[in-house]
Amino acid sequence: MHRKPIFPLATEQANNSYSLLLTRYYRRIRPSMCHHATAPTAPIAIIGAGPAGLFAAELLSKRGYQVHLYDHMARPGRKLLMAGRSGLNLTHSEPLETFLTRYGPARHWLEPALRAFSPTDLQNWAEGLGTPCFVGSSGRVFLHSLKASPLLRQWLARLQQQGVQLFPHHKLIGQEGLTLTFQTPKGGVTQPASAVILALGGSSWSRLGSDGQWASLLTPYCTPFAPSNCGFMPDWPDDVLTRHEGATLRGVTLSFAGQTKRGDLIITKRGLEGAPLYALSAPLREALAQNHPRPITLHLSLRPTLKADAIRERLARQRLRESRSNKLRKALGLDRTMRELLTLLCPEARSPDELTQAITHLPLTLTAPAALDRAISTAGGVKQDALDEHLMFHHQPGLFACGEMLDWEAPTGGYLLQGCFSTAYLCAEGVHLWLSSALPGKLPA
Known part of the structure; x- marks a missing residue:
C-alpha cells in the first residue's frame, strides 16, 4: 500500500554526500563505531513521535541512516506541547551528582544515559535550535519563550532537512521480529525495518497519545502501569x-x-x-x-x-x-x-x-x-531486566525501547524530560552499534 509521508526524502545526491561526510568523521574521530559492512537495506523504524522518538530520529538521521517515524496521532509532540503550557521545564541546573539522586531506585539503570547526555547537553541542544534557555529561581531550566511550540517547530524543520519521514495515523498493532504491522485509516500496513526503536510513552493523558495500549504486545516484559506525580x-x-x-x-x-x-x-x-x-x-x-x-x-x-x-x-x-x-x-x-x-x-x-x-x-x-489517565507521568512499563545496557531487548535483537515507556519514574522539575532525551540518546547509540556490528544479533564489545 502506498503511504505518503509528511516529510519528503532528501535527494539521493544529498544523502550520499552527507553519509560520506559522516563516515569520514566517525572513521577519524570514533573508529570503533564505524564498521558498517553495508548500509541497511530497510529503514530504521521509530514508533512514537514524542520527545524520545523525535530525538532518536534526529540522532540517527544525522548519522546518515534512513529513518521512518510513526505515530498514531495526527501531529507529533502533542504531550510536549501540553507541557509547554506551564513554561516547558526542560531540565534542572543542579549539580549532576545531585541530579542523579532524583531518579531514586532507577538511578543505577539510568545513570549511564544521564551521563552520556547530561542536563548541560540538553540545554546546549535547545540553544542550538535557536530556543534560548534560562534558569529560574528554583534552579529549573526553562525556555525563554515559556512554551514548546517554537522549539517543536524548529525541531521538525531540522528533521525534515535530515530526511526523516513522518507517518501519522499509524498505530502499532503487531510486531514479528523486525517487521511491524500498523493500523491506518486505509487499513493494515506491514513494514520491515533494519532496527526498531519503541518510544511509545507511558499511560497517562491518552488524549495526547500516551494510552499505554502497546503494553499488550510486550506483556511478559512489562510491569503494570501506576500513576506517578499524581493527585x-x-x-x-x-x-x-x-x-x-x-x-x-x-x-x-x-x-x-x-x-x-x-x-x-x-x-x-x-x-x-x-x-x-x-x-x-x-x-x-x-x-x-x-x-x-x-x-x-x-x-x-x-x-x-x-x-x-x-x-x-x-x-x-x-x-x-x-x-x-x-x-x-x-x-x-x-x-x-x-x-x-x-x-x-x-x-x-x-x-x-x-x-x-x-x-x-x-x-x-x-x-x-488520582486516576491513571490524569497523572502527570506513570510508573511501570518495560522492565530493566528485559533490556541490555544499550536498551535493546534480550529476546529480540534489533528491537530497542526508550523514554517514558521504560519502568522508571522521577519527580517533576525537568527530570522527566531529561530522562526521555537521555534514554533516547543511549538507545540511538545502541542502534548504531548494533547496525555497525559484523555479528548479527550481537553488539560489539
Whole structure:
C-alpha cells in the first residue's frame, strides 16, 4: 500500500554526500563505531513521535541512516506541547551528582544515559535550535519563550532537512521480529525495518497519545502501569471538595515516611493536587497498595516557616472572647479554606497548645491516588531486566525501547524530560552499534 509521508526524502545526491561526510568523521574521530559492512537495506523504524522518538530520529538521521517515524496521532509532540503550557521545564541546573539522586531506585539503570547526555547537553541542544534557555529561581531550566511550540517547530524543520519521514495515523498493532504491522485509516500496513526503536510513552493523558495500549504486545516484559506525580483523594466529604474547588493552600508542607516536601496544594473536585503530593507520590502510592483497602495518613503543616513556640505565642495573645476562626485569621493569617480544614479535621482543638499541634501536624488521610489517565507521568512499563545496557531487548535483537515507556519514574522539575532525551540518546547509540556490528544479533564489545 502506498503511504505518503509528511516529510519528503532528501535527494539521493544529498544523502550520499552527507553519509560520506559522516563516515569520514566517525572513521577519524570514533573508529570503533564505524564498521558498517553495508548500509541497511530497510529503514530504521521509530514508533512514537514524542520527545524520545523525535530525538532518536534526529540522532540517527544525522548519522546518515534512513529513518521512518510513526505515530498514531495526527501531529507529533502533542504531550510536549501540553507541557509547554506551564513554561516547558526542560531540565534542572543542579549539580549532576545531585541530579542523579532524583531518579531514586532507577538511578543505577539510568545513570549511564544521564551521563552520556547530561542536563548541560540538553540545554546546549535547545540553544542550538535557536530556543534560548534560562534558569529560574528554583534552579529549573526553562525556555525563554515559556512554551514548546517554537522549539517543536524548529525541531521538525531540522528533521525534515535530515530526511526523516513522518507517518501519522499509524498505530502499532503487531510486531514479528523486525517487521511491524500498523493500523491506518486505509487499513493494515506491514513494514520491515533494519532496527526498531519503541518510544511509545507511558499511560497517562491518552488524549495526547500516551494510552499505554502497546503494553499488550510486550506483556511478559512489562510491569503494570501506576500513576506517578499524581493527585490523591482525601477522605473529605464531597461537598468540601466542591465548595473549595480551585482553592490553594500556599506554602504548606507534607510529611510522610520521614520525608517532608513543601509547596502549594490545590483542591479540585477530583481531590488534591500539587508539588508536595507529586514529590511523595511513589511512597504514598506504595503505602496505599500495601494497606489496601485501608487509607493512609500523612501530616500537613499550614505554617511551616513558623516554629511551634511562635505559633503558640501568637495564639495566646488573642482575646479570650474571640472566636476560634478569628484567632486563626488574626494571629496567623489563615484563610477561610485553612480554617475550615482545621474545623473539619481537628474540631476539638481550642487551646493554644491544641491549635498549635493541629496547625503544625494536621492529619491528612488519603484513600486513593488520582486516576491513571490524569497523572502527570506513570510508573511501570518495560522492565530493566528485559533490556541490555544499550536498551535493546534480550529476546529480540534489533528491537530497542526508550523514554517514558521504560519502568522508571522521577519527580517533576525537568527530570522527566531529561530522562526521555537521555534514554533516547543511549538507545540511538545502541542502534548504531548494533547496525555497525559484523555479528548479527550481537553488539560489539
